[in-house]
Amino acid sequence: MAAIASTAASPGAHSEKHPKGLYVLFATEMWERFSYYSMLAMFTLYLRDTTGEGFAWSSDNATKLYANYLMFVYASPLIGGWLADRKLGYRKAVMIGGLFFMAGHLLLSFRSMTAVYAALTCLVIGNGLFKPNISAMVGNLYPEGSHLKDRAYNIFYMGINVGAFMAPVVAEFVKGRFGFHIAFAVAAAGMAVSVATLWKFKKHVEDADRQLIGAKTAAHGSAVAVDAPPASVSHQDAGRARRQETIDAVPEWKRIGALIVIFLIVIVFWMVFHQNGSTMTYWANENTDWKVTGIISNAINPMWVIILTFPLVAFWRWLDSKGMEPSTPVKMAIGMFLTGAAFFVLYVGAKVGEGTVTDGNMYNFKVSPMWLLGAYGVLTLGELMLSPMGLSLVSKVAPVRFRGVMMGGWFMATAIGNKLTQIGELWDDWLHSSFWLLLSGLAVFMAIVLLFLLRPLKKAMPGV
Incomplete structure (x- = not known):
């Protein structure tokens, strides 16, 4: 699986400063988490909404669907990582995952239960392809044993949390003025920024698109793949x-x-x-x-x-x-x-x-x-x-x-x-x-x- 990938030496990785690729991946992940947590902050309230925008679901039904969604989201890196290892490569898997994320959030901007279930399917697929593989790419920017790697994962983890913090703040503002569906569309826009960032600056992460083995990097990468802090914390x-x-x-x-x-x-x-x-x-x-x-x-x-x-x-x-x-x-x-x-x-x-x-x-x-x-x-x-x-x-x-x-x-x-x-x-x-x-x-x-x-x-x- 990609989250169990190790590191590869890359140009500049031996220097005393972080490679530019780290900041590309930081921004890519930050905007992806902005997208993901915008949706998650609103989802159960959207299902329970009684104003006509949502579906007036009971708390029981909303909580059940939320739980099932999270279960598949957190299991999905197993399959997405395997696909990246065997078929796609990391950067391509991340790009494809980002497109699935965009589709999922756009589908939620339409009021339809069919659209909701299709959106959740897209989001699970997107998460499986995106999360473990961008986490692996961070480690692959550095040679095994680099003293910068622990710090890199700490910086990357901050990117996750900056995006997660911004998401509900923006969602609260947009939903309050324009409603749930426009707020879900804003989540899709955040994902578009994420994909565009990785595409525009792809030359800085080309050396991270490879598979090697290393247990410590595996632990760091797999942790941030599910938004847990890296072990260095x-x-x-x-x-x-x-x-x-x-x-x-x-x-x-x-x-x-x-x-x-x-x-x-x-x-x-x-x-x-x-x-x-x-x-x-x-x-x-x-x-x-x-x-x-x-x-x-x-x-x-x-x-x-x-x-x-x-x-x-x-x-x-x-x-x-x-x-x-x-x-x-x-x-x-x-x-x-x-x-x-x-x-x-x-x-x-x-x-x-x-x-x-x-x-x-x-x-x-x-x-x-x-x-x-x-x-x-x-x-x-x-x-x-x-x-x-x-x-x-x-x-x-x-x-x-x-x-x-x-x-x-x-x-x-x-x-x-x-x-x-x-x-x-x-x-x-x-x-x-x-x-x-x-x-x-x-x-x-x-x-x-x-x-x-x-x-x-x-x-x-x-x-x-």
Whole structure:
């Protein structure tokens, strides 16, 4: 698969500055994510819209379609990467994927359920061809072992989040003045800018269109392929070489078993984290006291990512210099506890709101936006501590002969977790406070399980 591609030396890659191709790929990815997250910020609210623009769907039906869409989106890099490796090449796959993205968003600018399903099909195909292969191209700009590569993926990850931040802000403005369908057309225009950028400056990325092998680059590329932070954000790769020999001495079955535990954590994390496009958007739209719609709430997570990422990297380096940096399983447990804490913040906010109800309708209340802003801040910190870990661990811990299979397992675990966001169907059946407490409890339960398994995990993954 293309996300498991490595790097190739390219002109200028040995210098002390990043090649121009990185900035081409940064801009291409930023505008693609602008396009993608514009659609995602509006999608469930569009389905539920009762003004005549949307389809007046129930929350249950909107959440179910959202969950199914995300499942296919997060599984699609497996096929798109394979096609790029075997048939298309990376740049051609990215260009074709971009055209599918444009078609999908344009279809959503017409009010038709047939158009909606055709659009989702195009978007899944587009994501599968675009995301893993542009991520692989970033790594291919640099020779294996280049000290610039980690920084390149951090810069690229910022491009993802800049696009993800701009998208809901622009969508909120355009939808408020011109409606959903014009806003979806703006998403298509963003994708056109992305494709045009790659086409116009293609000479700067020609050397990135090749396939080699390298586990560390695979981990970085596969992480950003699903918008997770690269492993360098978690400071995992320090001292990698001196640990690998120790890990290789551990029996294969123990290492595979440890990774399966990590996959289970990943499933629960994405199940609760990606409530952001459904129930957290409903909460922002209907239960938050502000003068905007729930669309804008989708800008909060990337805002916190931009704010928190580099301070967190500096914090890990400081702990490492003191010999106090926690192991990867401990970081993951802390990340899950923070995820649980984020939804507990929303639980408290919902209890406060429910306490103000006077008409008997326990859903009819509004609370301060600070509850949502605070919850997202804690959730984002949990994300930055947990989500970089998965693919980096696979690249380091999986036996070489099973590495491809275990990489695929990580993608499938992510897809399953996104399918399980369908738990949001309980939104209208339970009190909002009870729903948030359920999500908090699931995350905390997995954190406790991880703590109980720390000793065997450390034995199966020594030094990580």
